Amino acid sequence: MLDGTPRPDDDEMEVEEVQSAAATAKASLPTSQQQQQQHYSREDEIEKLRTSGSMTQNQAEISRVRNLSRVQMGRHEMEPWYFSPYPVEFTEEEMIYICEFCLGYHGEARQFERHRLKCTLLHPPGNEIYRDDYVSFFEVDGRRQRTWSRNLCLLSKLFLDHKTLYYDVDPFLFYCMTTRDEHGCHLVGYFSKEKESAEGYNVACILTLPQYQRKGFGRLLIAFSYELSKREGRLGSPEKPLSDLGLLGYRAYWQETIVELLMDGKRSETTVEELAALTSMTTNDVLHTLQNLNMLRYSVR
Numbered sequence: 001m002l003d004g005t006p007r008p009d010d011d012e013m014e015v016e017e018v019q020s021a022a023a024t025a026k027a028s029l030p031t032s033q034q035q036q037q038q039h040y041s042r043e044d045e046i047e048k049l050r051t052s053g054s055m056t057q058n059q060a061e062i063s064r065v066r067n068l069s070r071v072q073m074g075r076h077e078m079e080p081w082y083f084s085p086y087p088v089e090f091t092e093e094e095m096i097y098i099c100e101f102c103l104g105y106h107g108e109a110r111q112f113e114r115h116r117l118k119c120t121l122l123h124p125p126g127n128e129i130y131r132d133d134y135v136s137f138f139e140v141d142g143r144r145q146r147t148w149s150r151n152l153c154l155l156s157k158l159f160l161d162h163k164t165l166y167y168d169v170d171p172f173l174f175y176c177m178t179t180r181d182e183h184g185c186h187l188v189g190y191f192s193k194e195k196e197s198a199e200g201y202n203v204a205c206i207l208t209l210p211q212y213q214r215k216g217f218g219r220l221l222i223a224f225s226y227e228l229s230k231r232e233g234r235l236g237s238p239e240k241p242l243s244d245l246g247l248l249g250y251r252a253y254w255q256e257t258i259v260e261l262l263m264d265g266k267r268s269e270t271t272v273e274e275l276a277a278l279t280s281m282t283t284n285d286v287l288h289t290l291q292n293l294n295m296l297r298y299s300v301r
C-alpha cells in the first residue's frame, strides 16, 4: 500500500522562498488549536497543569529559546532545537532521559534505570493498524492515553518551532510510526489528527524524530495520512502553518505524487478535480503544485 523507498530530498528549494511562504501562512491563518481553546471547558485541569509548571500556553514562553541541553532516548542522544515546557527543574540537568516506550522523562540516570526495570511498554499504547517488513503504525487515542499523548507532545515540541498543543490532547488521534526489532517497536515519528476537523485537515502536527530524519520516513508519514483520507473518502490537507521542514516534505510529496500520476499513461487529459479525487489532496493543493511545476493549461469548455 505504501511506497517506502527513501528518495532524495528536495534540497534545491530556496530557503528564502520557504521562509516567506511559511511566514505568509503563519500570518494569514489562525490555528485551530487557538479556536479550540476558546470552546474548551476543562479549565480546571488546564489551570492545574499550567500552575504546576509542567505545561504552559503562554506564547512568550513557547517561543523562548531551547531550554534542555541534551536528551537521551533509546540508543540515541539528541540536542533539542526549540523550547518545550518540561518542568522547570529539568532545565538544570545536563541530560534528560526519555523512556522510548512510555515517553516518561527523568533527570537522573539512576532514577531512569529504575524506571526501565519497571516499564513494561514495548510499543505505543494503541492498536497496530499497519505493518510491513520494516514499520508498524499505531493509532493512539489522546483521550484514552492522555499521559502518553502529552509526553509525545512535549517531546515533539523540542523539534517543532510553532507547535502549541500540550495538554488538550483529547480531540486528537496520534498515528505513530515505529521500526520493529527484538526489543520492541521504536518510535520514528508521528502525526496527530483531529477526530473531527471542521476545516478538513487530515494532519495537525507531523514530525520525524531527528535521529530518523533524511531517510525517507517523513514521506512515508505523509503518504500514510493520505491513505487514511482515501479510506474516509475525503480530500485532506495539513493544518497550517506547517513547520519549515514540514513544508519542504509536503511540497516534495505533492510534486512526486502528481508527476507520477501524470506519467502513468492511464489518461491523455485530466482535471484538477480528478487529480484531487485520485490522491485525496485538496483541489487547492493540486492547483498550487501544478502552478509550481508550471504545468497548468486552461481550456474553455
Ligand SMILES: [Zn+2]
Binding pocket: 099, 100, 101, 102, 103, 104, 115, 116, 119, 120, 121
Ligand atoms: Zn517507560
